[in-house]
Amino acid sequence: MCYFDRLTIRPLSLEEVQGRLQANVVLVAYASLPERLLIWVVRRGEHIPRIDVPVSARALATLVERGKRCIDASDRTGDRG
Numbered sequence: 001m002c003y004f005d006r007l008t009i010r011p012l013s014l015e016e017v018q019g020r021l022q023a024n025v026v027l028v029a030y031a032s033l034p035e036r037l038l039i040w041v042v043r044r045g046e047h048i049p050r051i052d053v054p055v056s057a058r059a060l061a062t063l064v065e066r067g068k069r070c071i072d073a074s075d076r077t078g079d080r081g
Contacts (some may be wrong), residue, residue: 018044032057 010025012020021027037060039051055063 006047017042018046032060 006011017027021042021044023044027038029042031038034057037053037055039053041048041051044063
C-alpha cells in the first residue's frame with residue numbers, strides 16, 4: 001500500500017484561506033465554464049462576491065491568445081508601454 005493511498009486531503013475553508021493571506025496579498029481564483037467565467041477575489045478579512053462574466057470558453061481562449069501575442073511582441077521589441 002502506498003503512502004498516498006492513506007492520505008486524506010481536506011480543502012481549506014474560505015476563512016482559513018483568508019487567515020493565511022498576508023494583509024497586502026490578494027488571491028484571484030477562476031473557473032472557466034462553457035458559457036461564463038467565474039472569478040473570486042479573496043483578501044484577508046473581506047467578503048468578496050463572485051464575479052460572473054458572460055463569455056464563452058472559445059471567446060475567452062481567443063482573448064487569451066491575443067493577449068499572449070501582445071506580450072510576446074512587446075518582449076521582442078522591448079516596448080513596455
